[in-house]
Amino acid sequence: MATVLIKNLDKHIGEEVSVRGWLYNQRSSGKISFLIVRDGTGLVQGVLVKKDVGEELASLAGNLTQESSLIIRGVVREEPRSVGGYEILIAGLEIVSIAEEYPITHKEHGVDFLADRRHLWLRTPRQTAIIRVRSEIEQSIRDFFYENDFVLADAPIITPAACEGTTTLFELDYHGDKAFLSQSGQLYNEAAAMALGRIYCLGPTFRAEKSKTRRHLMEFWMIEAEMAYFDMDDNINLQEKMLHFVIRRVLERCEREMKTLERDVARLEKITLPFPRISYTEAVEILKKEGVDFVWGDDFGAPHETAISKYFDAPVFVHRYPATIKAFYMKPDPENPAVVLGADLLAPEGYGEIIGGGQRIDDFKLLEQRIAEHNLPQEAFAWYLDLRRYGSVPHSGFGLGIERTVAWLCGLDHIRETIPFPRMLHKMYP
RNA sequence: UCCUUGAUAGCUCAAUGGUAGAGCACCCGGCUGUUAACCGGGCGGUUGUAGGUUCGAGUCCUACUCAAGGAGCCA
Numbered sequence: 001m002a003t004v005l006i007k008n009l010d011k012h013i014g015e016e017v018s019v020r021g022w023l024y025n026q027r028s029s030g031k032i033s034f035l036i037v038r039d040g041t042g043l044v045q046g047v048l049v050k051k052d053v054g055e056e057l058a059s060l061a062g063n064l065t066q067e068s069s070l071i072i073r074g075v076v077r078e079e080p081r082s083v084g085g086y087e088i089l090i091a092g093l094e095i096v097s098i099a100e101e102y103p104i105t106h107k108e109h110g111v112d113f114l115a116d117r118r119h120l121w122l123r124t125p126r127q128t129a130i131i132r133v134r135s136e137i138e139q140s141i142r143d144f145f146y147e148n149d150f151v152l153a154d155a156p157i158i159t160p161a162a163c164e165g166t167t168t169l170f171e172l173d174y175h176g177d178k179a180f181l182s183q184s185g186q187l188y189n190e191a192a193a194m195a196l197g198r199i200y201c202l203g204p205t206f207r208a209e210k211s212k213t214r215r216h217l218m219e220f221w222m223i224e225a226e227m228a229y230f231d232m233d234d235n236i237n238l239q240e241k242m243l244h245f246v247i248r249r250v251l252e253r254c255e256r257e258m259k260t261l262e263r264d265v266a267r268l269e270k271i272t273l274p275f276p277r278i279s280y281t282e283a284v285e286i287l288k289k290e291g292v293d294f295v296w297g298d299d300f301g302a303p304h305e306t307a308i309s310k311y312f313d314a315p316v317f318v319h320r321y322p323a324t325i326k327a328f329y330m331k332p333d334p335e336n337p338a339v340v341l342g343a344d345l346l347a348p349e350g351y352g353e354i355i356g357g358g359q360r361i362d363d364f365k366l367l368e369q370r371i372a373e374h375n376l377p378q379e380a381f382a383w384y385l386d387l388r389r390y391g392s393v394p395h396s397g398f399g400l401g402i403e404r405t406v407a408w409l410c411g412l413d414h415i416r417e418t419i420p421f422p423r424m425l426h427k428m429y430p
Numbered sequence: 431u432c433c434u435u436g437a438u439a440g441c442u443c444a445a446u447g448g449u450a451g452a453g454c455a456c457c458c459g460g461c462u463g464u465u466a467a468c469c470g471g472g473c474g475g476u477u478g479u480a481g482g483u484u485c486g487a488g489u490c491c492u493a494c495u496c497a498a499g500g501a502g503c504c505a
Contacts, residue, residue: 027463031461081464101436101456102455103440107441108443122479205505207504212500213501299484299503301503302501354505426496426497
């Protein structure tokens, strides 16, 4: 007899199988009872008829509490009335462990209550659906890069200095030396790209800013890619191709999850290539047309990003930002040095910036000058300057925020559900 | 860090300044196709903390703690 996953039950109709999982819910009407079992891949209804299985097994089932672990055995059949469309006529039941009174019920709970029990909250259908979509997103990104001749070159997490010198970092003691948790692997990626051509990394990044919004975490994951001999347009072309690939994969393979999340997938299905592209200056004009008070040269805040992205059904690239509001390594536009060859990608439906990227300065002298202008420690960037000293080439890269992408594709209103254990301001339990 | 709102049973919420209540969870009983099952009964409280006003405070005032939503910063 086969032990099967609930999501594969459709391949075992008429067979006797066993399913190993946990009791999600139970309903009884005396002589017949229904055990809803979950195994992490889905839900299935087990039907237990007292006169068929006997008094002993029936009373055993009566002792089961929510989230008790159990193994059920029986014949699979199609049943449209059942959750998931299949049910198992229970012939055997093994209790693995009786759960104590479970704190999370099938009724409503507040976010604070759930967040404190994240380790249990994770078991609910909605949360498992989100984590499965997240997994598919990361897997599809890896597949995309693998198929496009990229090499995975992971960047360090402990770093000796700030990458961009702008954000607040978590500090730690490195055997007597000061060290920081990485805010970006980009500088290391540039070195790796000079070695391998096209590379990417996937890892956690850390920001110590006291951000308290629906789109910020203290610890989040980024995919960062860096490509030698890529200019800004090559960079943007690659990004939209990658994101389109990811969207198609999620639509293809996460149909069930999107249904659980009640995501309106039509909005994702109609996204086609190429994505719209506008300059920062054009974006400012849109804001002014919308009656928003905005001065050329300022950076966009969350409301501005939302106003701009509402103009488009697809993600929109905003390129050529003023040099003053972007990182020191951004390459100036040769046609207008006041702006840089960088582009951010704003997700639709008000989900904000999901990609930040651009072409890097490849000229030694200019980079050295920028480091000085930004009051960054020259010694710490000596190795980074070396990349321009030994065979410098035009190159570009980008970073995509995993959590914001998950939030957008799943249609979530808060980023805290996009990662198994979110690290938020003043909250890191469990 | 700032602004706004909130904290009452295990959970989600009610309660003119005048006897703190409901639904769910849990326990007991009933029900042969349930769908957050249903029906009957039971259990359940120092109203976030500390002061104050009042004959009387869950309700009004002050401070603090914690949380949520938003801003800034960013992905």
